[in-house]
Amino acid sequence: MLLLCLIFVMLGLILGFAAQYLKVQGDPIAEQIDALLPQTQCGQCQFPGCKPYAQAIAQGEADINQCPPGGEQTINALASLLGMESKPLNTEFGTIKTPAIAFIIEQDCIGCVKCIPPCPVDAILGAAKQMHTVITSECTGCELCIAPCPVNCIIMLPRENKPSEWQWPAAHD
Amino acid sequence: MTKLAHFHGGLAITADKCTSPIIDSSLPGELIYPLLQRSNNYALPIVKLGERVLKGQMIASANSLFSAPIHAASSGTVKAIEPRIIAHPSNLADDCIIIETDGLDAALSAIPCFDYQQKTPENLRTKIHQAGIVGLGGAAFPTATKLSTEQDIHTLIINAAECEPYISCDASLIRQKAEGIIQGALILQYILQAKHCIIAVEENMPEANQALLQAINTHSIQLISVPAIYPTGGEKQLIQVLTGTKIPAKCLPTEHGFICQNVGTAYAVYQAIIQGLALTERIITVTGKGIKQPQNIRTRIGTPIKHLIAQSGGYNKKVQRLIMGGSMMGIALSSDEIAVTKATNCILAMTSDQQENKPAEMPCIRCGDCSAVCPVELLPQQLYWYGRSGQLGQCQDYQLFSCIECGCCDVVCPSHIPLVQQFRVTKGEIITKEKQAVQSNLAKTRFQNQQQRRAREEQEQLAKAEKRKAIIEKMKAASLAKKKSL
Amino acid sequence: MQFPTTSSPFTPASNTVNRVMLQVLIALLPAIGIMFWLFGNTLLIQLLLACSTALLAESCILWLRKKPIRMHLLDLSALVSAVLLALAIPTVAPWWISVSGTLFAIIIAKHLYGGLGYNPFNPAMAGYVFLLISFPQQMTAWQLPFDVISSATVLDHTKTQLGLDFSLDKIRTSPLFGYAAGKGWEYLSLAYLLGGLWLLQRKVISWHIPVAVLLGLTIPALTAYLIDSSRFTSPLFQLFSGATFCGAFFIATDPVTAATSNKGRLIFGALLGSLIYIIRTWGGYPDAIAFAVLLANLAAPSIDYYLRPKRT
Numbered sequence: 001m002l003l004l005c006l007i008f009v010m011l012g013l014i015l016g017f018a019a020q021y022l023k024v025q026g027d028p029i030a031e032q033i034d035a036l037l038p039q040t041q042c043g044q045c046q047f048p049g050c051k052p053y054a055q056a057i058a059q060g061e062a063d064i065n066q067c068p069p070g071g072e073q074t075i076n077a078l079a080s081l082l083g084m085e086s087k088p089l090n091t092e093f094g095t096i097k098t099p100a101i102a103f104i105i106e107q108d109c110i111g112c113v114k115c116i117p118p119c120p121v122d123a124i125l126g127a128a129k130q131m132h133t134v135i136t137s138e139c140t141g142c143e144l145c146i147a148p149c150p151v152n153c154i155i156m157l158p159r160e161n162k163p164s165e166w167q168w169p170a171a172h173d
Numbered sequence: 174m175t176k177l178a179h180f181h182g183g184l185a186i187t188a189d190k191c192t193s194p195i196i197d198s199s200l201p202g203e204l205i206y207p208l209l210q211r212s213n214n215y216a217l218p219i220v221k222l223g224e225r226v227l228k229g230q231m232i233a234s235a236n237s238l239f240s241a242p243i244h245a246a247s248s249g250t251v252k253a254i255e256p257r258i259i260a261h262p263s264n265l266a267d268d269c270i271i272i273e274t275d276g277l278d279a280a281l282s283a284i285p286c287f288d289y290q291q292k293t294p295e296n297l298r299t300k301i302h303q304a305g306i307v308g309l310g311g312a313a314f315p316t317a318t319k320l321s322t323e324q325d326i327h328t329l330i331i332n333a334a335e336c337e338p339y340i341s342c343d344a345s346l347i348r349q350k351a352e353g354i355i356q357g358a359l360i361l362q363y364i365l366q367a368k369h370c371i372i373a374v375e376e377n378m379p380e381a382n383q384a385l386l387q388a389i390n391t392h393s394i395q396l397i398s399v400p401a402i403y404p405t406g407g408e409k410q411l412i413q414v415l416t417g418t419k420i421p422a423k424c425l426p427t428e429h430g431f432i433c434q435n436v437g438t439a440y441a442v443y444q445a446i447i448q449g450l451a452l453t454e455r456i457i458t459v460t461g462k463g464i465k466q467p468q469n470i471r472t473r474i475g476t477p478i479k480h481l482i483a484q485s486g487g488y489n490k491k492v493q494r495l496i497m498g499g500s501m502m503g504i505a506l507s508s509d510e511i512a513v514t515k516a517t518n519c520i521l522a523m524t525s526d527q528q529e530n531k532p533a534e535m536p537c538i539r540c541g542d543c544s545a546v547c548p549v550e551l552l553p554q555q556l557y558w559y560g561r562s563g564q565l566g567q568c569q570d571y572q573l574f575s576c577i578e579c580g581c582c583d584v585v586c587p588s589h590i591p592l593v594q595q596f597r598v599t600k601g602e603i604i605t606k607e608k609q610a611v612q613s614n615l616a617k618t619r620f621q622n623q624q625q626r627r628a629r630e631e632q633e634q635l636a637k638a639e640k641r642k643a644i645i646e647k648m649k650a651a652s653l654a655k656k657k658s659l
Numbered sequence: 660m661q662f663p664t665t666s667s668p669f670t671p672a673s674n675t676v677n678r679v680m681l682q683v684l685i686a687l688l689p690a691i692g693i694m695f696w697l698f699g700n701t702l703l704i705q706l707l708l709a710c711s712t713a714l715l716a717e718s719c720i721l722w723l724r725k726k727p728i729r730m731h732l733l734d735l736s737a738l739v740s741a742v743l744l745a746l747a748i749p750t751v752a753p754w755w756i757s758v759s760g761t762l763f764a765i766i767i768a769k770h771l772y773g774g775l776g777y778n779p780f781n782p783a784m785a786g787y788v789f790l791l792i793s794f795p796q797q798m799t800a801w802q803l804p805f806d807v808i809s810s811a812t813v814l815d816h817t818k819t820q821l822g823l824d825f826s827l828d829k830i831r832t833s834p835l836f837g838y839a840a841g842k843g844w845e846y847l848s849l850a851y852l853l854g855g856l857w858l859l860q861r862k863v864i865s866w867h868i869p870v871a872v873l874l875g876l877t878i879p880a881l882t883a884y885l886i887d888s889s890r891f892t893s894p895l896f897q898l899f900s901g902a903t904f905c906g907a908f909f910i911a912t913d914p915v916t917a918a919t920s921n922k923g924r925l926i927f928g929a930l931l932g933s934l935i936y937i938i939r940t941w942g943g944y945p946d947a948i949a950f951a952v953l954l955a956n957l958a959a960p961s962i963d964y965y966l967r968p969k970r971t
């Protein structure tokens with residue numbers, strides 16, 4: 001009896017040490033979740049970026065269906081990673097849109113630099129009183145630049161359907 | 174008699190070859206040249222709208238190792254540079270140079286060169302590049318790039334093993350131009366400094382075999398007849414049959430000292446070097462039950478398909494499908510307004526009774542017939558199951574990207590499962606996923622850099638403010654002290 | 660002119676599931692003929708019962724699963740399972756034996772797993788094992804060929820006699836025996852062998868599984884026989900008794916439940932063959948084909964996994 005109690009106490013101490021000294025830095029599950037997110041950094045999930053959203057999911061503070069740019073593919077991947085049931089996108093956070101790129105209508109641009117700070121990936125090139133333009137290869141389509149523009153000269157254009165980017169469609173469902 | 178090896182699998186399928194002699198195509202009103210080339214590289218137009226061009230004049234230059242210059246196939250004016258539907262499985266539109274022909278067919282003067290052995294291989298490769306020559310077997314890989322390999326090549330194989338049903342352009346070319354082909358083979362052998370040169374024809378091409386035998390008068394070229402099993406014409410399969418060497422999936426034949434060139438490419442090389450002509454025409458087989466008069470036509474590259482169809486008597490009533498290529502690996506085209514390119518070896522019009530009403534797809538019964546015929550020794554069955562269930566990692570483990578999409582597995586499947594389409598879809602999913610991963614990594618890096626930069630700027634602002642504050646305090650203290658002393 | 664666009668190839672398919680199954684049914688005709696000669700009309704009744712139950716059950720399930728009934732019925736896979744089951748059970752068994760066995764085979768062993776192509780276990784053998792375990796008495800009472808008396812099979816008889824410590828020379832003298840194995844049964848085995856060889860010649864099945872099964876059975880049998888021929892039956896006896904050839908050519912070769920690569924098939928067959936010998940000699944049941952098949956079916960996915968081509 002005494003021996004058993006001693007063994008249990010020993011095991012308890014070992015577990016305590018392990019919890020303290022073998023602790024993993026950071027939150028590995030949050031990193032894995034972040035790797036599945038599209039990195040648009042648009043904030044539609046109500047978090048300031050993809051990493052904070054990933055951390056919120058890891059801590060159970062956010063649901064997996066709050067990311068419109070990720071769409072169904074991301075929700076399914078998150079569900080698969082976390083061992084949960086997949087669910088449809090929560091439309092309170094936005095709807096699934098066709099991939100698009102921001103485009104500045106240069107005739108209307110007044111060079112006010114108001115659109116440059118909101119862009120999370122520095123995809124707008126410009127300076128005060130100079131023409132602004134979107135670097136199309138860097139634009140993620142997050143639409144954060146549209147609201148700040150005082151002359152509404154930024155529009156979203158759908159991504160071109162080029163043969164070089166075409167892939168075979170599925171034969172059936 | 175050389176002892177031939179076998180590659181795994183393959184199918185013996187009926188050939189349905191057209192044996193008509195080559196006729197010349199008439200001049201079309203318009204010539205269309207897509208700028209999109211291999212591996213998503215674009216050629217750069219070097220002509221302007223309204224400019225007059227001559228036959229053989231370069232109208233677009235290559236801007237990478239994977240693209241080749243484009244030359245006008247007849248004289249005329251550059252009518253437009255605009256999107257037109259191109260000969261691509263997507264049947265989407267892309268930028269093309271449109272030339273309106275003027276009927277004169279005026280050509281640039283050609284500079285022949287008979288003593289090519291006085292030139293360096295480097296010089297000849299440049300000429301081949303300038304002539305816009307690409308592989309005419311269907312893959313359209315720039316020939317000069319292929320010949321610039323740094324590997325030591327010991328065997329040049331001229332591929333005349335036209336294994337796909339319906340295609341007979343190579344056979345007809347050999348029957349008429351065997352001398353030129355041999356010259357081209359010798360030029361290629363000289364450029365590569367290859368010890369051996371083999372020309373491979375299929376057993377069901379006896380006339381071509383005969384024509385080549387008569388033309389070969391040097392012993393350095395060997396003529397070998399290979400069994401007519403599809404897909405013997407595939408590079409790696411042909412090398413295995415001729416020499417027994419099996420090239421591993423991830424390697425190129427050049428890494429083992431082999432180079433394959435299509436027999437049409439060899440002839441184009443002859444025309445470019447000896448006759449000084451750029452690549453502006455090729456033989457195309459226009460055939461199928463949907464065509465009234467199947468024939469082999471010497472076609473100007475850029476000719477719209479409907480022009481060739483008209484020259485072949487037009488369609489039969491039951492025509493249902495238009496294919497660029499053969500019946501095993503061809504591309505289904507949406508319209509005959511599309512123009513032929515350097516990669517077009519055959520235009521096939523199939524009728525409804527020939528092909529349509531494919532039986533409905535049944536579940537896979539795991540019979541293994543597909544793996545028995547796969548020339549690359551893959552397991553199509555496993556690739557199908559993993560592709561269907563989205564296990565993309567497993568697909569890559571089972572060598573999905575080694576699949577040459579020959580269609581053997583698809584044809585033997587008793588459950589009529591569209592295997593080739595499934596593999597193409599899965600390959601597309603993997604490529605898209607990788608592209609998206611690259612994109613999102615880039616976005617993440619830029620975002621993180623931005624955060625760090627802003628944090629740094631904020632720190633610098635704070636530091637500056639502190640410094641300014643300190644200076645102001647100092648000045649205040651100094652002036653106070655001064656006042657006191659006065 | 661506009662045209663439809665789909666993926667290559669554009670060549671008509673050369674084979675159909677229907678054709679494969681039809682050839683299997685044709686190859687079973689000699690065996691059906693011999694069975695009829697041995698046992699008379701009762702065989703035809705069993706066949707009729709099994710086949711009609713199979714088709715009816717499959718139609719109902721397909722209707723419940725909202726799948727096209729005609730297309731799937733016409734692939735003849737249900738019929739093949741039914742015929743194999745009907746040939747395996749005693750011809751004098753009551754009607755509810757073949758009906759319940761077939762229902763189990765089609766509904767539970769085949770459709771509950773997803774239908775054709777998705778079942779991990781051979782449906783006919785699963786049905787047979789279900790019957791053997793649930794109704795052992797009805798499943799072991801065979802009508803003696805050419806006779807009206809009901810008795811055990813020669814395998815069953817041999818096993819019980821060996822258990823009673825009789826030597827094989829003594830057992831061999833029983834009137835049940837013919838040239839190599841059971842009287843009358845040998846001809847049945849020969850009929851299965853002929854049918855199997857025809858399937859091989861038509862390239863409906865490949866040689867790997869039958870050869871591996873037969874070798875997997877013969878080699879242990881020969882070894883044991885050479886060691887002690889009074890306690891261990893001869894390889895010839897093993898090959899011509901029970902459902903050996905039926906199992907090797909018709910049951911083990913079911914593509915859905917066997918291994919897929921050729922190397923895998925050899926291992927699968929060898930495993931099956933040796934299991935047949937082990938269960939027959941030391942196991943609790945006289946004939947072992949059904950159990951050996953189900954156990955080998957269990958092993959098939961692992962065999963495929965370990966023999967998958969490695970990434971080069």
